[in-house]
Amino acid sequence: MLSMVEHPSEMKDRGVELSIVMPCLNEAETLAICIQKAQQWLAKNHVEGEVVVADNGSTDGSREIAIRLGARVEPIAARGYGSALQGGIQVAKGRFVIMGDADDSYDFGNLQPFLDKLREGYELVMGNRFLGGIKPGAMPSLHRYLGNPVLTGIGRLFFRSPCRDFHCGLRGFNREAILKLDLRTTGMEFASEMVVKATLNNLRVTEVPTTLSPDGRSRPPHLRSWRDGWRHLRFLLLYSPRWLFLYPGLGVMLIGLLGGGWLLRGPLMVGNVGFDVQTLLYCAAAVIIGFQAVVFAVFTKIFAVNEGLVPSDLRLERAFHYLTLETGLTVGALMVLAGLAGSVLAVGLWGEHSFGVLDPSRTLRVIVPSITLLLLGFQTLLSSFFLSVLGLRRKR
Secondary structure, eight states: OOOOOOOGGGOOOOOEEEEEEEEESSOTTTHHHHHHHHHHHHHHTTOOEEEEEEESSOOSSHHHHHHHTTOEEEEOOSOSHHHHHHHHHHHOOEEEEEEOOSSSOBOTTOOHHHHHHHHTTOSEEEEEHHHHOBOTTSSOHHIIIIIHHHHHHHHHHHHOOOOSOTTOSOEEEEHHHHHTTOOOOOSTTHHHHHHHHHHHTTOOEEEEEOOBOOOOOSSOOSOOHHHHHHHHHHHHHHTOHIIIIIHHHHHHHHHHHHHHHHHTTSOEEETTEEEOHHHHHHHHHHHHHHHHHHHHHHHHHHHHHHTTSSOOOHHHHHHTTTSOHHHHHHHHHHHHHHHHHHHHHHHHHHHHTTTOOOOHHHHHHHHHHHHHHHHHHHHHHHHHHHHHHHHHHHHO
């Protein structure tokens, strides 16, 4: 995996304002027109720039085409859309970078809106195909009406991103700012990672309209709708422990607590349907599962901060002033003691019946909450120790 962090020894006055980076894997049919459009735009607008072709193992003569046209070719051994772009960005000489696919679907002859916004100080400038126009046949209906709107909507909800087209392949950015994000994904989800990390790190982000034309190649695209869509969704979920673990966990716990609290009083009839201790067991399970999900949210968040995947969270830092190991051990011990007390009470009820057969409807209303408290108590004790270990790494 390529690192996107530039070492100080590599920092120097590059003298190039803009690098146009094109990932390439067997794009001989369309690569030449893309390079020529980019070069003509640079010359026409008197922009000091370069065209970088990040070649990901082409075998159809794409490299030779790029070299013949005067583009700089950077061979990228690690396969994948993200890997190619990481390698191209790493070697780019420009202060700014505009990246775009080499399939002639994006207009490299109209990059001025991107460069203008970059010169204004924006650190990430996204193209928006829904504002600029999608030509007939340029985007499959599945992507246009389901994939892109749904994934973009999830990204905006999870991360409060201003972007309304998460997956536009034509975008510009301040090279140094993006290198500092330490982008890591190697596949198509690289596009989402850039937007998410830019938002989380409070980079200045904006959008400009851009057009999307039909793919100029005669072969099928590298993109695989369901596979790559799932990879984008998976990335968004993994980068948002709140939506993956915390909110669902709290919701399940709340349902379990409300249902269990009601059933502890006695059977519940809803119309002709009766709920009793059998349902109480499921409510207890919901509380335990929900608690585990909430704890996983905390684990994931701390791990992500420790590994530099997401920036530090001041709310988490403040919480650790109060949620110490000693606090967790105290709460866990109290829950265990409460569970043991309930268990002793249950044994006492059993003794009253000479340790014979009991009425489940009565005894389970003591046993179920007691076992639940025991399980939650031990989970709290173990989780507190593990959080303390993660906290040591975080402080280091």
